[in-house]
Amino acid sequence: xxxxxxxxxxxxxxxxxxxxxRCSSQSGHNTVSWYQQALGQGPQFIFQYYRExxxxxxxxxxxxxGLQFPNYSSExxxxxxxxxxxxxxxxxxxxxLNEKLFFGSGTQLSVL
Amino acid sequence: xxxxxxxxxxxxxxxxxxSIINCAYSNSASDYFIWYKQESGKGPQFIIDIRSNMDKRxxxxxxxxxxxxxxxLSLQIAATQPGDSxxxxxxxxxxxxxxxxxxxxxxxxxxxx
Numbered sequence: 001x002x003x004x005x006x007x008x009x010x011x012x013x014x015x016x017x018x019x020x021x022r023c024s025s026q027s028g029h030n031t032v033s034w035y036q037q038a039l040g041q042g043p044q045f046i047f048q049y050y051r052e053x054x055x056x057x058x059x060x061x062x063x064x065x066g067l068q069f070p071n072y073s074s075e076x077x078x079x080x081x082x083x084x085x086x087x088x089x090x091x092x093x094x095x096x097l098n099e100k101l102f103f104g105s106g107t108q109l110s111v112l
Numbered sequence: 113x114x115x116x117x118x119x120x121x122x123x124x125x126x127x128x129x130x131s132i133i134n135c136a137y138s139n140s141a142s143d144y145f146i147w148y149k150q151e152s153g154k155g156p157q158f159i160i161d162i163r164s165n166m167d168k169r170x171x172x173x174x175x176x177x178x179x180x181x182x183x184x185l186s187l188q189i190a191a192t193q194p195g196d197s198x199x200x201x202x203x204x205x206x207x208x209x210x211x212x213x214x215x216x217x218x219x220x221x222x223x224x225x
Contacts, residue, residue: 004155033212040120042201042215043156056212090155101213103148103155 003027004093004104012110013081021076021107023091031055031094032074033101034066038087049074050097078109086111120199122220131189131223135202135216140183142204146213147176147187151198159187159200189221197223 003026013019025032031050035043045058049068063079072093078085088108092101125131137145144163148156162169162176162185169176175188185202199220203213 040218042203042218043213045212045214048212056208058212092155100146100158100161102158105153105155 004091004102006089006091006104006107008107009105010108010110012112014112015081015083017081017111018077018079019081019109021078021089021091021109023074023076023093023104025072025074025091025093026102029093029095029102030072031097032068032072033092033094034074034076035090035092035103036060036087037090037106043090046076055097081111083111085109120218120220122222124222124224125192127192127194127223127225129192131192131196131221133187133189133200133219133221135185135187135219137183137185137202137204137216138214139204139206140180141206142214143206144204145176145178145185146203146205147174147185148201148203148215149196149198150201150218156201192221192223194223194225197221 005024007022033048034046037043046060047057048055052068065077067075088106090106092103094101146161147159150156160171160174160176167178173190177186199218201218202216205213
């Protein structure tokens with residue numbers, strides 16, 4: 001167990017809806033990153049938050065947004081859902097801007 | 113990038129064998145490399161990492177080899193066990209001001225008793 005928890009574990013939405021996914025970081029970690037993993041693929045970097053500020057972003061449109069809270073928990077918000085957004089969304093936390101990321105088990109999002 | 117869809121490369125071994133999983137990485141400027149293990153229904157689990165100024169690093173039952181000349185990374189697992197069955201990803205990263213990882217396509221390891 002990594003100490004990173006995500007909720008919900010599974011979610012079904014319809015195209016055009018909005019979704020919020022949540023992550024609780026491992027104790028002592030102040031960096032959180034979000035990744036999208038399509039079926040049969042490796043995770044792809046969405047963005048990273050460090051001390052409540054977005055600190056880096058991958059090749060994802062603005063309808064993917066996030067927040068990090070003072071207790072270092074985090075949210076991933078996706079607006080105007082598309083069918084291709086169906087994937088496993090992974091949250092990973094770390095202690096500072098180092099390379100060791102500890103992943104949660106993910107939220108499986110299905111967009112119908 | 114290329115997509116392998118649902119058909120991951122698969123390595124099938126017998127329990128007790130040594131396994132070698134290979135990975136070709138893309139960025140010659142990457143500063144570090146990590147191997148992750150992902151079991152069904154779980155997130156990636158850290159196995160071992162190696163910095164770009166090293167060519168070999170050993171852990172418990174695992175060894176990572178880095179060949180920067182040909183941009184190749186390998187993970188060796190000694191005395192493979194059924195519990196090692198999972199998808200293995202290599203990931204590369206750089207100290208660019210934020211810690212982002214670029215993951216490879218993944219290899220499925222199947223260990224038969």
